[in-house]
Amino acid sequence: MTAISERPVVSARRLPAVLRAYVAxxxxxxxxxxxxxxxxxxxxxxxxxxxxxxxxxxxxxxxxxxxxxxxxxxxxxxxxxxxxxxxxxxxxxxxxxxxxxxxxxxxxxxxxxxxxxxxxxxxxxxxxxxxxxxxxxxxxxxxxxxxxxxxxxxxxxxxxxxxxxxxxxxxxxLAWPAVVFFGVVFCWQLPHFWALAMRFRTDYARADVPMLPVVATALSVGRQTVAWTWLTVAVSLLLWPVGASIGIGPLYTAAAAALGVWFVVEAHRLLGRIRRGDETRPMQLFHISISYMALLSVAIIVDVLV
Structure with missing residues (x-):
C-alpha cells in the first residue's frame, strides 16, 4: 500500500523536470x-x-x-x-x-x-x-x-x-517594407551565426558539420563576416525610403546608422584580431549582434509610435 500511494508523489516531483526538458x-x-x-x-x-x-x-x-x-x-x-x-x-x-x-x-x-x-x-x-x-x-x-x-x-x-x-x-x-526588413534579418544572421561557429569550431569539426569556420580559413571567415555586416547595415538604411509612407522616418534612420557603425566597427575589430594572430574573441561580435538587432527593432517601434 505504501509503494502504491507514493507513486503519484514521485510522478508529481518529476513533472517539473519533464516539462523543463520539453521546453528545452x-x-x-x-x-x-x-x-x-x-x-x-x-x-x-x-x-x-x-x-x-x-x-x-x-x-x-x-x-x-x-x-x-x-x-x-x-x-x-x-x-x-x-x-x-x-x-x-x-x-x-x-x-x-x-x-x-x-x-x-x-x-x-x-x-x-x-x-x-x-x-x-x-x-x-x-x-x-x-x-x-x-x-x-x-x-x-x-x-x-x-x-x-x-x-x-x-x-x-x-x-x-x-x-x-x-x-x-x-x-x-506582403509588401516591400516587409521584404526589406526580412532582408535586414536575413543578412544579419550570417555574421551573427558565423561568430558563434568560430567560437565552437572544434565542436562542429568533431561532429563533421561543415560550417564555414570549419572548412575555410579564419581570415576568409573574417572577411565574409565584415562583408555581410556592411550589407546588413546597408539594407537597414534602405528601410527608410521604402517605409517612409508607413511611419519610418529620421529617428529610425539615425538609430540604424549609429547602430550600424557599432556593428561594423566590431566586425572590423574581429577581422583585425584575426590578421594579427591575436585571440579572436568572436563572442564579442555575437553578443553585439544580438544587441544590434534588439535595438534596431526598438527603433522601428518607437519611430512608428512617434
Missing part, C-alpha cells in the same frame, strides 16, 4: 530572438499598435512554430548533438526525452501553431509559418547542414520568416 527542446532563447523582429513588423504593417488579440495570437503562433522547428531539429540532430560540448546536455542526448516522444511533440506543435495562425490571424501567415517549419526542419537540418558550407546562408530564410509572418498576420499580404 524548443530552444527558448532562440525563440526570444526570433520574436524580437515580429512586433516591429506588425507595427509597421498596422501603422501603429495592432490589436491585443491579434498581437497575442501572432506571438503565440510564432512561438509554437519556432518551437516546433527547433524540436524537429533536435530530434534529427541528436546523433551529432552528443558529439558537441555545446549540445551534449540537450534532453534527447541525456535521455530525458525519447526520440519518438520528441518527434510527436514537434509535429503536434507544428499543427497547433499553423492552426492557431490560420484561425486567429490570416491564411498567409499560417502558410508562411508552415513553410518556415518545413524549410528549417527538412531543407536546412536534414539536407543542407551536414553537406554544405553554405547551410547558414540558405538557413537564414526561416530565421527571417517571423518578419513576413508578423506582417502577413496584420494585412493578409
Amino acid at each position: 527542446l524548443t530552444k527558448p532563447r532562440i525563440i526570444e530572438l526570433l520574436l524580437v523582429t515580429t512586433l516591429p513588423a506588425m507595427m509597421l504593417a498596422a501603422g501603429g499598435w495592432p490589436s491585443w488579440g491579434l498581437l497575442g495570437a501572432t506571438m503565440a503562433g510564432g512561438t509554437l512554430a519556432a518551437g516546433a522547428a527547433n524540436v524537429l531539429n533536435c530530434w534529427y540532430d541528436r546523433d551529432i548533438d552528443r558529439l558537441m560540448h555545446r549540445t551534449e546536455r540537450r534532453p534527447l542526448v541525456t535521455g530525458e526525452v525519447t526520440p519518438p516522444a520528441a518527434l510527436l511533440f514537434g509535429l503536434v506543435l507544428s499543427v497547433v501553431s499553423v492552426a492557431l495562425l490560420y484561425l486567429a490571424t490570416t491564411p498567409l501567415a499560417a502558410f508562411l509559418a508552415a513553410g518556415a517549419i518545413a524549410y528549417y526542419a527538412v531543407v536546412y537540418t536534414m539536407v543542407l547542414k551536414r553537406h554544405t558550407r553554405h547551410s547558414t546562408l540558405f538557413g537564414g530564410v526561416p530565421g527571417a520568416a517571423p518578419v513576413l509572418i508578423g506582417w502577413a498576420a496584420v494585412t493578409g499580404s
Whole structure:
C-alpha cells in the first residue's frame, strides 16, 4: 500500500523536470530572438499598435512554430548533438526525452501553431509559418547542414520568416517594407551565426558539420563576416525610403546608422584580431549582434509610435 500511494508523489516531483526538458527542446532563447523582429513588423504593417488579440495570437503562433522547428531539429540532430560540448546536455542526448516522444511533440506543435495562425490571424501567415517549419526542419537540418558550407546562408530564410509572418498576420499580404526588413534579418544572421561557429569550431569539426569556420580559413571567415555586416547595415538604411509612407522616418534612420557603425566597427575589430594572430574573441561580435538587432527593432517601434 505504501509503494502504491507514493507513486503519484514521485510522478508529481518529476513533472517539473519533464516539462523543463520539453521546453528545452524548443530552444527558448532562440525563440526570444526570433520574436524580437515580429512586433516591429506588425507595427509597421498596422501603422501603429495592432490589436491585443491579434498581437497575442501572432506571438503565440510564432512561438509554437519556432518551437516546433527547433524540436524537429533536435530530434534529427541528436546523433551529432552528443558529439558537441555545446549540445551534449540537450534532453534527447541525456535521455530525458525519447526520440519518438520528441518527434510527436514537434509535429503536434507544428499543427497547433499553423492552426492557431490560420484561425486567429490570416491564411498567409499560417502558410508562411508552415513553410518556415518545413524549410528549417527538412531543407536546412536534414539536407543542407551536414553537406554544405553554405547551410547558414540558405538557413537564414526561416530565421527571417517571423518578419513576413508578423506582417502577413496584420494585412493578409506582403509588401516591400516587409521584404526589406526580412532582408535586414536575413543578412544579419550570417555574421551573427558565423561568430558563434568560430567560437565552437572544434565542436562542429568533431561532429563533421561543415560550417564555414570549419572548412575555410579564419581570415576568409573574417572577411565574409565584415562583408555581410556592411550589407546588413546597408539594407537597414534602405528601410527608410521604402517605409517612409508607413511611419519610418529620421529617428529610425539615425538609430540604424549609429547602430550600424557599432556593428561594423566590431566586425572590423574581429577581422583585425584575426590578421594579427591575436585571440579572436568572436563572442564579442555575437553578443553585439544580438544587441544590434534588439535595438534596431526598438527603433522601428518607437519611430512608428512617434
